[in-house]
Amino acid sequence: MTTAVQPSGGGGGFSGPSSSGLADVIDTILDKGLVIDAYVRVSLVGIELLTIDARIVVASVDTYLRFAEAVNRLDIPANDQQKGLPDLMQDMTEGGAKSKTKGALEAAGEKLTDFLGADDDEERQTARRKRRDG
Amino acid sequence: MTTGEQTEHRTALYVYGIVPSDVESDPEARGIGDPPSPITLVKHGDVAALVSEIDAGTPLGKPADLSMHAQVLDATSGVAPVLPLRFGAVVAGEDAVTEELLAEHHDEFRSALEELEGKAQYVVKGRYDEQAILREILSESDEAARLRDSVNSLPEDAARNDRIALGELINNTIAAKREQDTSRTVEVLEGACVALNVREATHERDAVYLACLCEVAEQDELERVVGELAQDWEGRVELRLLGPLAPYDFVVTQQPQG
Numbered sequence: 348m349t350t351a352v353q354p355s356g357g358g359g360g361f362s363g364p365s366s367s368g369l370a371d372v373i374d375t376i377l378d379k380g381l382v383i384d385a386y387v388r389v390s391l392v393g394i395e396l397l398t399i400d401a402r403i404v405v406a407s408v409d410t411y412l413r414f415a416e417a418v419n420r421l422d423i424p425a426n427d428q429q430k431g432l433p434d435l436m437q438d439m440t441e442g443g444a445k446s447k448t449k450g451a452l453e454a455a456g457e458k459l460t461d462f463l464g465a466d467d468d469e470e471r472q473t474a475r476r477k478r479r480d481g
Numbered sequence: 482m483t484t485g486e487q488t489e490h491r492t493a494l495y496v497y498g499i500v501p502s503d504v505e506s507d508p509e510a511r512g513i514g515d516p517p518s519p520i521t522l523v524k525h526g527d528v529a530a531l532v533s534e535i536d537a538g539t540p541l542g543k544p545a546d547l548s549m550h551a552q553v554l555d556a557t558s559g560v561a562p563v564l565p566l567r568f569g570a571v572v573a574g575e576d577a578v579t580e581e582l583l584a585e586h587h588d589e590f591r592s593a594l595e596e597l598e599g600k601a602q603y604v605v606k607g608r609y610d611e612q613a614i615l616r617e618i619l620s621e622s623d624e625a626a627r628l629r630d631s632v633n634s635l636p637e638d639a640a641r642n643d644r645i646a647l648g649e650l651i652n653n654t655i656a657a658k659r660e661q662d663t664s665r666t667v668e669v670l671e672g673a674c675v676a677l678n679v680r681e682a683t684h685e686r687d688a689v690y691l692a693c694l695c696e697v698a699e700q701d702e703l704e705r706v707v708g709e710l711a712q713d714w715e716g717r718v719e720l721r722l723l724g725p726l727a728p729y730d731f732v733v734t735q736q737p738q739g
Contacts, residue, residue, distance in 0.1 A: 361707065361708050361711030361712065361720055361721075361722070363704055363708075363722070364603070364700075364704065364722045364723060364724050364725075365721050365722065365723060366723070367551060367555070367604075367723050367726070369544055369547065369548060371604065371606070371723055372547050372548055372550075372551040373547060374680070374683055375551065375604070375726070375729050375730075376547060376550055376551050376565070376567065376568040376729065377547075377567070377568055378567070379565075379567065379729035379730055380498075380565040380566050380567040380568070380727075380729045380732060381498075381499075381564055381565065381566045381567060381732050381734050382566075382567050382734045383496065383566055383567070383569075383570035383571075383572070383582075385734045386581070386582050386585070386586055387572055387577065387581045387582050388581070389577070389581060390572050390573035390574070390576075390577030390581055391571070391572060391573075392493040392537050392571040392572060392573055393571075394493070394535075394537060394539075394540065394541050394569065394571050395540035395541070396540065396541055396542045396568075396569050397540050397541065397542030397543060406649075406652050406685065408645055408648075410648065410652055410685055411644070411645045411646075411647075411648025411649045411651075411652060412644055412645065412648055413648065414615070414647070414648035414651040414652060415632060415644035415645070415647045415648040415651075416644075417611055417612075417615055418615055418619065418625075418629050418632075418647060418651070419629075419632065419633070421612060421615055421616065421619070476503060476504055476505070476560050476561045
């Protein structure tokens with residue numbers, strides 16, 4: 348059995364299971380899973396944890412204005428492929444707004460993923476099974 | 482009383498999760514830490530803990546630590562049942578793992594692992610394409626279209642209230658669509674898995690976010706139904722399937738007795 352791993356965010360469509368990015372991992376391992384203190388009390392080693400909990404989505408006026416701005420940008424005819432100067436400028440503002448409005452965590456996640464390099468793709472099997480109980 | 486004779490380079494065991502004792506660790510596999518130590522198994526009876534040595538003086542939680550925790554558990558979940566521990570479980574040493582963790586809770590771990598035999602967690606995550614979902618909402622809602630026209634015809638300052646109203650309407654409409662699309666996904670997945678957990682949305686354009694517990698042997702079927710859904714939503718929702726993962730969403734910590 349090999350772990351099916353494919354780089355996430357391929358060129359559109361669905362291409363089978365993808366590997367977890369840092370954002371996926373954070374959603375999962377920080378507040379799910381068994382809590383060790385419930386099982387081990389005496390010999391716990393308290394190690395400082397650097398992680399912060401910053402994932403809650405709160406809809407705010409900011410969110411609303413962002414959506415309104417996105418609606419505003421929709422007005423460029425979708426089938427107008429010819430790019431004139433105004434369109435190019437639109438692209439630039441779009442790009443600028445996008446990076447500005449990106450959630451802090453998401454942006455951080457991307458940076459960290461870069462930092463991690465190809466680690467995500469070379470997920471390896473860390474254990475195997477000797478036998479399986481029938 | 483023993484008071485820290487060795488305060489420097491004090492090592493401890495980082496515990497990733499609990500597995501059946503017939504699991505073998507890959508001698509090449511390394512865990513959390515810099516430099517990382519090998520992943521080993523501490524066994525007791527039918528259960529074992531996946532552990533690696535770490536320096537007890539170094540704070541944990543760097544991106545590489547988080548990724549490694551998940552990677553060790555997820556890689557295991559494809560070959561054996563595993564009870565994942567939440568990130569950051571550190572115990573004094575091997576004796577503590579054997580006596581306090583494994584011996585003390587042997588039977589409950591064993592029965593939980595038996596229940597999980599052959600199963601793993603998968604996460605289905607979908608996000609609306611911004612342009613597509615906005616066009617959809619504008620075409621369905623007269624109110625949204627009216628607000629859009631009003632915003633366009635007024636100077637920016639004068640239109641502020643309408644812009645907020647438009648954005649709020651869109652936000653609420655997306656929330657309603659998320660609920661519908663999540664229900665649809667649940668219906669589609671129900672036949673392909675054993676259990677489902679709908680997660681809270683973590684992004685304003687989340688279309689669906691849920692974890693499901695499925696037979697690893699039936700992963701093809703899961704891929705097929707999720708693939709169909711993805712095809713149906715092409716251009717509208719970007720759908721991802723993550724897995725096999727350790728069953729983080731389906732293990733429950735026992736309540737302290739008393």
